[in-house]
Amino acid sequence: xxxxxxxxxxxxxxxxxxxxxxxxxxxxxxxxxxxxxxxxxxxxxxxxxxxxxxxxxxxxxxxxxxxxxxxxxxxxxxxxxxxxxxxxxxxxxxxxxxxxxxxxxxxxxxxxxxxxxxxxxxxxxxxxxxxxxxxxxxxxxxxxxxxxxxxxxxxxxxxxxxxxxxxxxxxxxxxxxxxxxxxxxxxxxxxxxxxxxxxxxxxxxxxxxxxxxxxxxxxxxxxxxxxxxxxxxxxxxxxxxxxxxxxxxxxxxxxxxxxxxxxxxxxxxxxxxxxxxxxxxxxxxxxxxxxxxxxxxxxxxxxxxxxxxxxxxxxxxxxxxxxxxxxxxxxxxxxxxxxxxxxxxxxxxxxxxxxxxxxxxxxxxxxxxxxxxxxxxxxxxxxxxxxx
Ligand code: UD1
Numbered sequence: 001x002x003x004x005x006x007x008x009x010x011x012x013x014x015x016x017x018x019x020x021x022x023x024x025x026x027x028x029x030x031x032x033x034x035x036x037x038x039x040x041x042x043x044x045x046x047x048x049x050x051x052x053x054x055x056x057x058x059x060x061x062x063x064x065x066x067x068x069x070x071x072x073x074x075x076x077x078x079x080x081x082x083x084x085x086x087x088x089x090x091x092x093x094x095x096x097x098x099x100x101x102x103x104x105x106x107x108x109x110x111x112x113x114x115x116x117x118x119x120x121x122x123x124x125x126x127x128x129x130x131x132x133x134x135x136x137x138x139x140x141x142x143x144x145x146x147x148x149x150x151x152x153x154x155x156x157x158x159x160x161x162x163x164x165x166x167x168x169x170x171x172x173x174x175x176x177x178x179x180x181x182x183x184x185x186x187x188x189x190x191x192x193x194x195x196x197x198x199x200x201x202x203x204x205x206x207x208x209x210x211x212x213x214x215x216x217x218x219x220x221x222x223x224x225x226x227x228x229x230x231x232x233x234x235x236x237x238x239x240x241x242x243x244x245x246x247x248x249x250x251x252x253x254x255x256x257x258x259x260x261x262x263x264x265x266x267x268x269x270x271x272x273x274x275x276x277x278x279x280x281x282x283x284x285x286x287x288x289x290x291x292x293x294x295x296x297x298x299x300x301x302x303x304x305x306x307x308x309x310x311x312x313x314x315x316x317x318x319x320x321x322x323x324x325x326x327x328x329x330x331x332x333x334x335x336x337x338x339x340x341x342x343x344x345x346x347x348x349x350x351x352x353x354x355x356x357x358x359x360x361x362x363x364x365x366x367x368x369x370x371x372x373x374x375x376x377x378x379x380x381x382x383x384x385x386x387x388x
Contacts, residue, residue, distance in 0.1 A: 010380050012041045014099035014123075017068075018049035018086070018110025020059060021303050024284060025105040025128060027063040028185035028369035036373040040380075043097055047086045047110040048073040054281040055256065062284035063186065070097075079109060079140055086113035094121050100380050101126050104148065105182070107141035107302075107323075112148050119151045124383070128182060128372065130155035131162025131171075132323035138226070141302070145323070154379055156372055158182075158306075159326040159361060179371040180363030183303055184310045187288065188366035194289035201251070206277050215248040215351045216295035219287075220276075223255035224300040227318055227338070231265040237318070238262075238270040240340045244298065244347050245275035251290055253282045296350045298343070305333045310364055314355035316346050331358040 013033055017026045026044070033040040046068035050056045059065075072089040074082060086109065094102075094117065102118040104111045105128040118125050130149050134142050149155060149171060157163060158181040166176055197217075198208035211217050220241060228234050241250060252271075254262075259280075262268060271278060282290065288307075291297055297308050300318045308315035309331025320337045327333035334356060336342045349355060363371075 010040065010377075010384065011098055011100035012043045013101055013103055013376065013380075014043045014045060014094075014097060015103045016045050016047065016090075016110060016114045017065075017105070018047035018114075019108040020050050020055050020281075021301075022105050022108060022110070023056075023059045023063055023065060024186040024303070025182045026103075027065050028182050028189065029103065029105075029128065029372060030066065032369035032373035033376075035370075036377060040373060040377060043069045043099065045070045045090070045093060045114075046072065047090070047114070048075055049082065049086070049108060049110045051075055052256070058283040062190070074110075083109050083113045086110050087117050090114050090117045091121070094118060094123055099123060101153070101376075103128060103376075104152075105129055107132070107145040107148070109140065109144060112144040115148045115151060119153075124153040125151065126154040126156070126376065127152035128156045129158055130176065131157045131166045132159075133165045134319075134321045134323040136321050139224075142323070154376070156368075156375075158364075158368075159324075161325060177371075177375050178363065179375065180365060180368035181306060181310075181361075182368045182372070183306055184360075184364040185366050185369050186284075187307055187310055190285060190288060191292070193285055194292055195283075195285045197251075197290050197293050200279075200282065200286045200290060201277065204277075204279055206279075210249045210277065211293075213249050216293070218244065218248055218250045218296045218298055218347075219290050219294045220250050220252040220297075221255065221299045221301050221304060222252075222318060223257050224319065225257075227300050228255075228258045228261050231261075231267075233338070234258075234261055234265060235267055235270060236340075237338060238267055240338070240343055241276060241298070242270060242272060243340065243344055245272065247347055247351055248295060250276045250298075251294075252276055252278045253280070253287065253290070254278050255281060296347065296355065306331075306364075308332050309358055310360055312357055314346075314350045316343060318343075326361050327358075330361050332356045333358075 033042045074085040101124040103126045155176045201208045305327045309327045315333045
C-alpha cells in the first residue's frame with residue numbers, strides 16, 4: 001500500500017491508472033494523499049492497458065510512481081475487449097480491498113471501465129479532469145469522458161468552462177470542484193530534472209548538431225486513429241511533416257500504433273532521416289526537455305496541448321477540435337487540423353518570431369493535487385458522518 005492505512009479510519013483511496021497519459025496525472029495525487037495531514041491511505045491499481053517499457057516502465061521511474069499494488073495486465077485489444085477485460089479483472093479488486101472511493105483520471109478506456117464497475121458496486125467514483133468536451137463523438141475518449149462524468153460522485157475540473165459542459169449534461173453542480181491541473185503539477189515538479197535534448201539524441205546515436213539549427217527544432221507526436229490508421233491520410237500527414245522539416249528539423253517521438261502503420265503501409269521513404277529524427281516513445285524527463293526547448297510542437301495529443309501552454313511553447317494541434325479550449329483562448333495552442341497550408345503558414349509565423357505566447361491559465365500553479373487531497377478528505381469525512 002502506498003500510504004499507511006488505518007491512520008484516518010477512512011478506507012483506502014483506490015487510484016487507477018491504465019495508459020501513459022494517466023501516469024503524470026496520478027503521480028502528484030498520490031504524493032498529495034500521502035502528504036496530507038492526516039495522510040489518506042492509497043492503493044495504486046494499474047490496468048495494464050499500456051504495458052511495454054517505453055509506454056510504461058520508463059514513465060513510472062521518471063515520475064517516481066510507486067509500483068502498483070495490483071496489476072490487471074489487460075494489454076491491447078479492441079475497445080470492447082479491452083474495456084470488458086478491465087471490468088472483469090477490476091471487480092474482484094473492489095471486493096478484496098473495500099476502498100473508500102475509486103479515483104480515475106482522464107479519458108482512456110481504463111477510466112470508464114473502472115468507473116462502471118465501481119459505481120455499480122456503490123463505491124464512490126472520483127473523476128479528475130472532469131468536464132472536458134471536444135464535441136466529437138467519433139473520439140473514443142469523448143465517450144469515455146461523458147459517461148464517466150455522468151456517474152461519478154465527485155468531479156474535479158481543470159478549467160472553469162468544464163463546469164458549463166457538466167451543467168449542460170445535467171450533472172449537479174455541488175458534485176463539481178475547480179481545482180486546477182494535476183498534469184501541470186507534474187510538469188512543475190520535474191522541470192528542473194528534464195533531460196538535455198542533446199543527451200536524448202546522443203542516447204539514440206543521433207548527432208545533436210541538428211538541434212543547433214538557426215530556427216531551433218520542432219517536436220512531433222501523432223497517434224490518433226483519425227490521423228494514423230488510414231494509409232492515404234498518414235501519407236498526407238508525413239508529406240506535410242517533410243515540408244515543415246524543410247524549415248526546421250523535427251524530432252518525432254513515435255507512438256507504437258503510428259510506427260506499426262508506417263511500416264504496414266510502406267511509408268518509411270517519406271521520412272528523411274537528415275531532417276526528421278524518429279525516436280521511440282520517450283520518457284517523461286526526455287520529453288520535457290525536448291518540448292521545453294522546442295520552437296514548436298506539432299501534435300494530436302491531449303496532454304501536450306496543456307504542457308506547451310504551461311511552458312509557453314507554440315503548439316499546432318493536428319485535430320479539428322479540442323476538449324481543452326483554454327489552451328487556445330489563453331495558451332499557445334492553435335488548431336490546424338491536417339490543413340497543409342494552415343500548418344505551413346503557422347510554422348512560418350513561428351519561425352519569424354510571431355508564434356503565440358499565451359499565459360498560464362488559472363490554478364495551473366503546481367498545487368492542484370493538494371487541493372484535491374484537501375477536498376477529498378473533507379468529502380470522505382462528510383460521507384462517513386452522514387452514514388454514522
Ligand atoms: C490510448 C488512449 C488515448 C491516449 C493514448 C496515449 C484510449 C481509448 N486511448 O490510446 O486516449 O492518448 O493511449 O498513448 O484509451 N501498444 C504498444 N505498447 C503499449 C501499449 C500499446 O505497443 O504499451 C500498441 C498496441 O499494439 C496497440 C496500440 O499501441 O494496438 C494502441 O494501444 P491502445 O491502448 O489500444 O490505445 P492508444 O492508441 O495507445
